[in-house]
Amino acid sequence: MLRYTLLRLAGAIPTLLLVIALAFLMVHAAPGGPFSNERAASPEVLENLEKHYRLDEPLPQQFVHYLGNVIRGDFGPSYRYVDYTVSELIAIGFPLSLQLGALAMMLALLVGVSAGTAAALRQDSLLDRALMSFAMTGISIPVFVVAPVLVLLLSVKLQWLPAGWSGSNGAAKFILPVVTLALPQIAYVARLTRASVIDVLSRDFVRTARAQGLATKTLVRVHVLRPAMLPVLSYLGPAIAAILTGSVVVEEVFGIPGLGQFFVRGALNRDYTLVLGIVILYASLVIAMNLLVDILYGVLDPRVRQR
Amino acid sequence: MLCGMKKISIWLLATLLIVAGCGGNDNAEEYGSVLKRALPTEPESLDAHKARSIQAADVLRDLGEGLVTHSPGGELIPGTASSWEISEDGLTYTFSLRPEARWSNGDPVTAQDFVTGMERLVDPATAAFYAEFLSDIAEVGALDDHTLVIKLARPTPYLLSLLTHPAAYPMHAPSLAEHGDSFARPGNLVSNGAYVLNAWIPGSIIVLRRNEHYWNNAATAIDEVQHHIIVQETAELARYRAGEIHITSVVPPENFAQVRDEMGDQLRVAPYLGIYYYGYNLTKPPFKDNPKLRQALSMAIDRELIVERVTGRGEAPAYSWVRPGMSNYEPPQLSYAALTQDERNQIARRLYVEAGYSEDNPLDVEIRYNTSDTHQRVALAIQSMWQEVLGFEATLINEEFQVLLANMREQEVTQVFRSSWIGDYDDAHDFLKNLQTGNPMNMPGYSSEQYDSLMTRAALQVDPERRRLYLEEAERVMLADHPTIPIYFYVSKHLIHPDIEGWGDNVLDYHYSQHLSFKAAE
Numbered sequence: 001m002l003r004y005t006l007l008r009l010a011g012a013i014p015t016l017l018l019v020i021a022l023a024f025l026m027v028h029a030a031p032g033g034p035f036s037n038e039r040a041a042s043p044e045v046l047e048n049l050e051k052h053y054r055l056d057e058p059l060p061q062q063f064v065h066y067l068g069n070v071i072r073g074d075f076g077p078s079y080r081y082v083d084y085t086v087s088e089l090i091a092i093g094f095p096l097s098l099q100l101g102a103l104a105m106m107l108a109l110l111v112g113v114s115a116g117t118a119a120a121l122r123q124d125s126l127l128d129r130a131l132m133s134f135a136m137t138g139i140s141i142p143v144f145v146v147a148p149v150l151v152l153l154l155s156v157k158l159q160w161l162p163a164g165w166s167g168s169n170g171a172a173k174f175i176l177p178v179v180t181l182a183l184p185q186i187a188y189v190a191r192l193t194r195a196s197v198i199d200v201l202s203r204d205f206v207r208t209a210r211a212q213g214l215a216t217k218t219l220v221r222v223h224v225l226r227p228a229m230l231p232v233l234s235y236l237g238p239a240i241a242a243i244l245t246g247s248v249v250v251e252e253v254f255g256i257p258g259l260g261q262f263f264v265r266g267a268l269n270r271d272y273t274l275v276l277g278i279v280i281l282y283a284s285l286v287i288a289m290n291l292l293v294d295i296l297y298g299v300l301d302p303r304v305r306q307r
Numbered sequence: 308m309l310c311g312m313k314k315i316s317i318w319l320l321a322t323l324l325i326v327a328g329c330g331g332n333d334n335a336e337e338y339g340s341v342l343k344r345a346l347p348t349e350p351e352s353l354d355a356h357k358a359r360s361i362q363a364a365d366v367l368r369d370l371g372e373g374l375v376t377h378s379p380g381g382e383l384i385p386g387t388a389s390s391w392e393i394s395e396d397g398l399t400y401t402f403s404l405r406p407e408a409r410w411s412n413g414d415p416v417t418a419q420d421f422v423t424g425m426e427r428l429v430d431p432a433t434a435a436f437y438a439e440f441l442s443d444i445a446e447v448g449a450l451d452d453h454t455l456v457i458k459l460a461r462p463t464p465y466l467l468s469l470l471t472h473p474a475a476y477p478m479h480a481p482s483l484a485e486h487g488d489s490f491a492r493p494g495n496l497v498s499n500g501a502y503v504l505n506a507w508i509p510g511s512i513i514v515l516r517r518n519e520h521y522w523n524n525a526a527t528a529i530d531e532v533q534h535h536i537i538v539q540e541t542a543e544l545a546r547y548r549a550g551e552i553h554i555t556s557v558v559p560p561e562n563f564a565q566v567r568d569e570m571g572d573q574l575r576v577a578p579y580l581g582i583y584y585y586g587y588n589l590t591k592p593p594f595k596d597n598p599k600l601r602q603a604l605s606m607a608i609d610r611e612l613i614v615e616r617v618t619g620r621g622e623a624p625a626y627s628w629v630r631p632g633m634s635n636y637e638p639p640q641l642s643y644a645a646l647t648q649d650e651r652n653q654i655a656r657r658l659y660v661e662a663g664y665s666e667d668n669p670l671d672v673e674i675r676y677n678t679s680d681t682h683q684r685v686a687l688a689i690q691s692m693w694q695e696v697l698g699f700e701a702t703l704i705n706e707e708f709q710v711l712l713a714n715m716r717e718q719e720v721t722q723v724f725r726s727s728w729i730g731d732y733d734d735a736h737d738f739l740k741n742l743q744t745g746n747p748m749n750m751p752g753y754s755s756e757q758y759d760s761l762m763t764r765a766a767l768q769v770d771p772e773r774r775r776l777y778l779e780e781a782e783r784v785m786l787a788d789h790p791t792i793p794i795y796f797y798v799s800k801h802l803i804h805p806d807i808e809g810w811g812d813n814v815l816d817y818h819y820s821q822h823l824s825f826k827a828a829e
Contacts, residue, residue: 032709036716037359038727040747041436048434081509082352083492089509148541155549163549164542166512166535255537255546257510265349265510265538270709 005295012287019283020070020276024063027272034079034270053079066276075277080269086277093259094281100250100258101243103178108185108239113232115186116193117220123198131190138187147180147253165256177254181247185239192235196228230297237293241286339517339530340825342807343552345543346534349509354491355473356428359436361729362556366534367473369515369820370498374402374421374455375470379822381733381813383467387416387477387499387522388455397462397769404453409520410479411503418449420499424478437474440731462769464635468732501527501821511536515820528809528824544802553804554818560681563620566802573802576621577812580630580730581797582738583622585674585689586751588721589790593670600670601789603658604723606643606651607696608689614795617688618681621800625793628782629738632814635775636735639783641793652696659697669699675715676725677708685794686725715750726750729797733815735778736765742785753790 035041035049050056054065069076075086115135119128154176155163162173200206201224209219248260259278266274350363358367376386385391388402408416425447428435443463448456459466469475479490479497486495496504501523502515513534517527535552537543540559544566547555558566558574567574587594587601594601610624623631627638643651664670674690676682683705690701701723706714714721728748730737741748744759758781765777799816809823 030709031713036709036712037436038708038712039359039436040716041359042439042747044431045434045436045438048431052434080351081349082357083354083489084509092509148545151542151545151549156545159549162551164535164537164546164551166508166533251510252539253542255511255535255542257508261510261538268707268709 004298005291008291008294012291015287016280016283020067020280021063023276023279024066025059027267027270027275028059028062030270032270034272036270053077066273070280075280076273078266078271078274080266080271080274086273089262089274090259090277090281092257093262096256097244097247097251097258097260100174100177100181100247100256101240103174104181104185104243105236105240107178107182108189109232111182112186112189113193113229116190117197117225117228119190120194120197120201121216121220128194132194135187135190138183139191141183143180143184143249144253146183147176147250150176150180151253163254165254173254177247177250177256180250180253181243185243188235188239189232192232193228196231197224200224200228233296234293237286237289240289241282244282244285340528341531341533342529342554342820342823342825343533343535344554344820345537345546345552345556346513347536347538347540347543347556349536350513352491353496353504353507353513354488355424355476356433356435356437357491358473364473365817366513366515367476368500368817369502369532370496370500370504371473371476372500372521373470373472373475373477374404375467377471377813377815377817377819379809379811379813379819381811381815381817383471386471387421391467397464398459400457400459400466401450402455402457404455405522406453407522408499409522410497410499411518411520412479412497413520414479414481414497415452416477416499417452418455419452420477420479421455421475422447422449423480423483424476427478427483428474435474437472440472440474441469443469461766462774464771464774465732465734465736468734472731501819502532505531523821527821529820532820547802553807555802558620558800558802560618560620563800570802573805574800575803575810575812576798576800577816578623578630578632578814579797579799579816580633580733580814581727582625582628582630583685583725583727583794583797584625584628585792585794586715586721586724586726587790587792588718588724588751589754590718590752591722593672594722597662598787598789599658600662600664603655603662603697604693605641605789605792606655606658608692608792608794609648610794611648612692613685613688617684618795621798622795623798625795628742628786628791628793629735630730630796630814633730633735634733635771637775637779638735639779639786641786655696664697664699666698670697671702672699672722673702673704674723674725675704675706675711675721677711678705682725718750718752723792724750727797730815735775735782739778739781739785742790751790753785753788755784755788758785758788 033055035046054062066076075090078084078086078089081089115131119131122128151163154161161176165173206219206223209223244259247258248264250256251258251261262274263278266278346362346365348360348362350358350366351360352358352363353366353370355367355371358364372386374386374388375383378384387404387408389405391400391402393400404416404418410416425441425444427433428441429438443459443461443466444457445460446458450456457466477499482490482495482497489495493504493507498504498518501518501521503518505516506514515532517530518524521527537546540557541562543555543557544559544562546552589595614622614624626641626644629636629638631638643654674686676686686703690703694700711724715724715726728738728741739762740746742753742758743749743762744754761777761781761784765774765781768774768777803810806826807823808826810818811822
């Protein structure tokens with residue numbers, strides 16, 4: 001198990017390097033630059049700015065310099081938020097995005113697994129149909145539609161919950177963003193769970209257990225749910241990455257200073273260092289999540305461990 | 308047997324712990340009366356020399372104060388200088404500073420602080436975006452603590468307007484010495500205006516508090532100003548309607564009619580110092596050396612229809628380059644401004660044919676614009692007007708803003724492109740300079756010896772009347788060349804909470820928080 005983990009870890013380093021190199025090339029290849037602005041500065045000013053940030057050097061030289069800094073843990077200054085370094089911005093945005101993402105994920109798992117299991121146990125019943133059509137709706141309506149509708153209803157009309165992040169204190173401001181983020185995931189997890197539970201229920205060992213007179217409740221809890229969770233678990237890695245990166249719209253609608261918003265603004269403003277810093281963080285995170293899921297898989301399924 | 312589920316539960320619990328450990332970054336308790344304003348773009352910096360956006364300047368106007376400042380209605384009024392004298396040749400300005408002016412830490416604001424600020428602005432090491440903003444100034448010096456002398460290289464009748472800009476604010480030298488480039492961060496920034504920086508959470512909010520040391524603090528009504536950074540126009544409107552902000556920065560076009568009907572009493576629409584235009588790339592065919600084609604395309608656009616049906620927020624159709632209503636200036640009009648649209652269309656068709664195009668040989672042209680609902684709708688309208696009047700179908704190309712900017716500057720692939728100009732000060736020069744040869748804002752690549760020489764001659768005039776005539780003549784010459792298609796002049800549009808008093812409409816769309824107050828509770 002340890003050997004397996006270490007091997008996977010070692011394999012992650014070249015992947016990460018490749019991601020950094022590609023991202024570096026891509027941000028620099030995009031037209032425009034961090035200091036191109038509708039109100040043009042004079043050529044002299046632009047020259048000074050580029051010199052100050054070493055943007056006048058050849059690209060390979062800039063890359064080596066940047067990589068050296070990253071290895072030392074220095075992501076450099078932000079070109080757009082000139083009073084801040086990239087590390088400071090990540091320190092502001094990452095905990096928030098993580099908080100939102102984790103809450104949304106937990107909500108999705110809790111509601112999604114329960115709903116999916118309930119639907120599977122009463123396959124083709126009214127409850128099943130209702131839950132699954134709700135899930136289908138949840139998957140098909142995009143976040144940028146759900147978010148404003150929720151705001152209009154719960155903040156503007158009923159005035160129950162804050163519409164924006166910056167104006168209010170307390171936990172209430174989490175509710176709308178978390179629910180909005182979780183909705184499509186709930187739907188997805190519910191459908192996955194349902195399919196998986198139905199599949200497991202039809203297996204031989206379940207029939208044997210039933211024949212031995214095991215109560216449905218115990219049967220589901222002890223024998224069915226565990227193998228049925230495998231597909232849900234392998235979906236978790238990509239889902240967490242999707243929630244973290246997909247929070248962009250939610251962060252923008254609610255004005256949350258999360259990483260997603262910094263990422264999009266950074267890309268639009270050609271804030272090279274900010275975009276790269278976030279890409280590196282996300283890449284490491286996705287790699288780590290996949291690793292974690294692989295290890296958990298080993299824990300849940302002995303056959304994986306033995307391979 | 309429960310081992311697997313247990314692991315998942317542990318995993319979930321761990322996540323929960325991370326969440327709990329992260330904690331919120333809740334804002335501190337509000338204090339006193341709190342004004343909540345919306346800011347559509349995050350300032351790049353609150354270092355006045357590194358800031359470049361209109362929004363950064365909006366926040367900086369709350370924090371600092373120049374020698375001269377604005378009244379709520381936009382008139383120039385004394386700021387940190389209580390009075391000034393101008394020499395007869397118009398080249399020397401002597402400012403008397405208020406002896407009671409103080410920085411937010413209690414230090415007196417001296418003439419030397421203004422010298423320090425201007426010196427840092429033009430220092431290449433600062434790499435200030437507005438470095439050339441004060442290039443008309445030849446020399447600046449402090450006669451004593453409270454007397455500042457500015458000597459100009461050439462007559463600059465708009466100098467006082469320039470001095471209201473944050474780029475010309477004084478600089479607190481000790482905090483620059485202590486904190487270097489991070490002097491403008493919360494906790495470090497020492498300011499000389501009505502407010503002082505309390506907190507800044509990038510992507511979320513900037514909080515300002517009353518500067519107790521400000522010389523005119525007694526006149527400041529609002530204790531705390533929150534600038535909420537809200538990028539999406541619709542989100543901003545939702546938060547206004549939910550009662551979370553008092554002043555919006557804009558009203559979304561798609562909601563404008565509804566807002567006007569339902570909240571008309573809270574809506575403020577006023578002329579704004581900016582022009583929305585289409586530029587031609589004059590360095591490449593088909594528009595290079597083809598003034599007839601340029602005029603034909605310009606004439607075939609029904610501007611009245613665009614402002615009524617497409618933008619519909621009270622914009623004024625544009626028949627000049629300089630916005631009408633600026634001080635001491637009467638912009639000349641495009642030659643056909645007085646004709647009806649039908650008459651214009653007829654002439655446009657004739658010019659189009661004279662330029663060598665016809666139904667069998669239609670013009671093949673691309674319109675580039677940056678991603679935005681309004682830009683797309685304007686482009687569609689213009690496309691169909693050209694189709695209807697001249698019979699060719701322009702190709703619409705929607706580009707990300709940075710891509711469009713790069714293309715406009717390179718002048719390689721662009722043909723017709725959307726652009727705009729928002730003025731920095733109330734003088735025709737602010738608009739006209741952009742079409743001088745070599746100006747970095749000269750996106751069409753317009754170059755006319757006659758225009759340049761008229762602009763140079765205007766710059767040397769001490770007599771405001773003669774200067775005005777030169778500038779107007781320059782614009783007349785330029786309009787006849789059709790380097791751009793002026794489409795409409797912007798309006799500012801805000802929703803203002805009914806409890807707020809002291810708001811003044813002005814073309815600059817500057818609204819200092821220090822002038823605002825809440826109605827006394829009845």
